[in-house]
Amino acid sequence: MKIAIPxxxxxxxxxxxxxxxxxxxxxxxxxxxxxxxxxxxxAIASQGGAGIKAAQLVLDNGVQVLIAPQCGQNAxxxxxxxxxxxxxxxxxxxxxxxxxxxxxxxxxxNDIHAGYHGGK
Amino acid sequence: xxxxxxxGKGGTGKTLVSVNLAAAAGQAVYADCDVEEPNGELFxxxxxxxxxxxxxxxxxxxxxxxxxxxxxxxxxxxxxLAYIKNRVFVFEELCHSxxxxxxxxxxxxxxxREKNIGQIEYGQSNGVAVCTGIMNVxxxxxxxxxxxxxxxxxxxxxxxxxxxxxxxxxxxxxxxIKDADYCVLVAESTVFGLHNLKMIYKLVSFFSKKFGVIxxxxxxxxxxxxxxxxxxxxxxxxxxxPYDEKIAQINTAGLILVRTATEYEIMFKQLLQTITKEIKxxxxxxx
Ligand code: SF4
Ligand code: SF4
Numbered sequence: 275m276k277i278a279i280p281x282x283x284x285x286x287x288x289x290x291x292x293x294x295x296x297x298x299x300x301x302x303x304x305x306x307x308x309x310x311x312x313x314x315x316x317a318i319a320s321q322g323g324a325g326i327k328a329a330q331l332v333l334d335n336g337v338q339v340l341i342a343p344q345c346g347q348n349a350x351x352x353x354x355x356x357x358x359x360x361x362x363x364x365x366x367x368x369x370x371x372x373x374x375x376x377x378x379x380x381x382x383x384n385d386i387h388a389g390y391h392g393g394k
Numbered sequence: 395x396x397x398x399x400x401x402g403k404g405g406t407g408k409t410l411v412s413v414n415l416a417a418a419a420g421q422a423v424y425a426d427c428d429v430e431e432p433n434g435e436l437f438x439x440x441x442x443x444x445x446x447x448x449x450x451x452x453x454x455x456x457x458x459x460x461x462x463x464x465x466x467x468x469x470x471x472x473x474x475l476a477y478i479k480n481r482v483f484v485f486e487e488l489c490h491s492x493x494x495x496x497x498x499x500x501x502x503x504x505x506x507r508e509k510n511i512g513q514i515e516y517g518q519s520n521g522v523a524v525c526t527g528i529m530n531v532x533x534x535x536x537x538x539x540x541x542x543x544x545x546x547x548x549x550x551x552x553x554x555x556x557x558x559x560x561x562x563x564x565x566x567x568x569x570x571i572k573d574a575d576y577c578v579l580v581a582e583s584t585v586f587g588l589h590n591l592k593m594i595y596k597l598v599s600f601f602s603k604k605f606g607v608i609x610x611x612x613x614x615x616x617x618x619x620x621x622x623x624x625x626x627x628x629x630x631x632x633x634x635x636p637y638d639e640k641i642a643q644i645n646t647a648g649l650i651l652v653r654t655a656t657e658y659e660i661m662f663k664q665l666l667q668t669i670t671k672e673i674k675x676x677x678x679x680x681x
Contacts, residue, residue, distance in 0.1 A: 322488055326476050352476045352478060
């Protein structure tokens with residue numbers, strides 16, 4: 275099973291990025307193989323809909339779990355449709371979050387942001 | 395003549411100025427292009443004549459024809475499409491109706507359907523034709539509403555047209571001033587006011603529009619950063635609306651200054667004359 279985590283840097287000791295759609299990188303961690311790979315987030319330059327594009331990227335990489343500090347409504351819709359579970363990240367590194375997830379200490383995210391849709 | 399009234403942000407007196415200029419003109423058209431928060435009508439309280447829907451085209455995908463090539467998803471600059479479990483999903487509120495996905499699908503799997511994004515209301519208030527663009531909450535862009543609204547007021551033939559633009563300098567503001575003969579920039583007489591003024595100054599300069607500035611909440615006892623700026627850049631100051639409790643009271647009560655107090659009727663008629671003179675002067679120099 276694969277986990278995706280938005281990360282500030284390209285290594286497992288990097289901090290979790292505070293945004294999902296506009297994170298620099300994603301770290302994809304394979305629980306069984308205990309291997310990680312990094313993805314450049316191609317959504318970062320998007321004018322709008324970055325969350326959807328980032329969610330598409332995660333989906334296309336065969337991920338089943340996303341661990342992130344927050345997630346917008348559109349991205350959450352894409353992920354839900356793709357049967358990807360979203361867990362709320364804890365403060366600290368990507369590694370700390372993977373460990374916490376493995377230990378069953380993370381909780382499912384339930385406050386999804388309505389996001390900015392041009393309104394006030 | 396089409397006169398667009400702009401400000402760098404909301405609440406600087408843009409609506410106050412455009413509503414009162416239209417009221418001072420007597421016979422005029424007032425077009426509210428601030429489609430996210432149209433509030434000119436709150437003052438005009440016009441007699442409703444009719445309203446019409448504004449529609450845009452949204453793609454819809456036929457799953458049976460789609461072969462999953464994802465060309466549409468990869469192309470859409472607005473990320474309005476996603477491909478999930480062998481199906482294309484359309485995120486309507488992100489779609490800008492560019493039509494590209496439909497054109498590039500080799501399977502003809504994408505067709506268009508109409509979607510309501512807002513409406514335009516038409517009313518009449520003492521000689522002023524009041525036209526209001528209203529966008530539904532959550533829509534991607536007010537531009538289609540503004541386009542339709544401005545095309546409609548072109549057909550009107552009762553006097554000058556006053557366009558109440560969306561605040562700021564985004565694409566909706568650009569759309570609103572596109573055909574204007576003259577732009578009136580409203581700014582509050584503070585340092586922040588100057589910052590906001592510079593934004594719209596850039597916009598109107600970029601489009602080579604003729605323009606002038608109206609200072610709102612003007613206090614002559616205070617050193618005014620905007621006046622200095624206008625002097626430096628050789629920008630015409632059309633008028634100064636004083637900082638005045640009475641204006642605030644009339645405004646909060648939802649009344650139109652020009653129709654409530656003679657001194658303001660005189661003030662806005664003078665402003666109107668100044669603007670008309672500016673437009674004439676500049677056209678004279680141009681030709
Ligand atoms: S371009 Fe046409 S065929 Fe290809 S994924 Fe999109 S809808 Fe399907
Ligand atoms: S019409 Fe344009 S903006 Fe809308 S989904 Fe298709 S490509 Fe994207």
